[in-house]
Amino acid sequence: MPFLPSASVLLFRALALLxxxxxxxxxxxxxxxxxxxxxxxRLGRLTLNPLxxxxxxxxxxLLLFGIGWARPVPVDPLxxxxxxxxxxxxVAAAGPLANVVLAFLFGLPVKLGLARDPADPLxxxxxxxxxxxxxxxxxxxxxxxxxxxxKILIGLLPPQLSLAYARLQPFGVLILIGLIYLGLVDVxxxxxxxxxxxxxxxx
Numbered sequence: 001m002p003f004l005p006s007a008s009v010l011l012f013r014a015l016a017l018l019x020x021x022x023x024x025x026x027x028x029x030x031x032x033x034x035x036x037x038x039x040x041x042r043l044g045r046l047t048l049n050p051l052x053x054x055x056x057x058x059x060x061x062l063l064l065f066g067i068g069w070a071r072p073v074p075v076d077p078l079x080x081x082x083x084x085x086x087x088x089x090x091v092a093a094a095g096p097l098a099n100v101v102l103a104f105l106f107g108l109p110v111k112l113g114l115a116r117d118p119a120d121p122l123x124x125x126x127x128x129x130x131x132x133x134x135x136x137x138x139x140x141x142x143x144x145x146x147x148x149x150x151k152i153l154i155g156l157l158p159p160q161l162s163l164a165y166a167r168l169q170p171f172g173v174l175i176l177i178g179l180i181y182l183g184l185v186d187v188x189x190x191x192x193x194x195x196x197x198x199x200x201x202x203x
Contacts, residue, residue: 005064012125013063016132018050020099021062021070024136025053027098028073031091037079045073062132069139072146085162089155092148099137100196103130107200127201134196138189144179145172 005013026048029040040046045053058069080087106129109115115123143149145168154162168175179185 008121008124009128010063012128013132015125016129017054017059017062019129020102020133020136021059022048022050022053023098023102023133024095024140025070025073027094028075028091031094032073032075032080032087035079035087035090036081037076037087037091039076039079040073043074085155085159088151092151092155095148096137096140099133099140103133103137103196103200106130106133107202111200111202130197130200134193134200135189138193138196139185141192142176142179142185142188144176145169147172147176 025045029045029047032039033041033046053070055069055071058071062069075088075091077084077088106126110123110126110130115126117123140147141149141152143153150165150169150172154166156162157165176185179188
């Protein structure tokens, strides 16, 4: 099947996914735990073990098409200390932020010129690590339920508007499928993704 990535691309994506997805979800779990919600800790999600965090379908799509997701970390905002909306915002932002940090860390050798040859497997792996972390960060920031961006938006909106927006949660997957079908996800994700790649790699 001509559309399938090569074996080397699949291997590097798999290795990158084993780093990026657990870091994203563990960051959610850690932030929630620090804010007083023990739900993720009780469910064993406060870990970097990939087997705990990877979603079969989301992993397959990310390997084949470069866009996907991991298993969401369960969070109970009622356990947060202080304003639950602010806590939800912090927890939601923690995952994409972890991926942004990793993108810059893995891109540093390329940006500094320590790894230059595009044909070098190490360079290919580093670029793939940057790419997977960048796409997880940017894609999850879309303000569509159940992605992290929707929870960040709930935390930013005035209380009445945030409650009204939260009622869209049951329809989020349908909205997301519609955006993908219309090609709008590429339009929304593409520019910030390319910008983040350029910043991380210095290209």
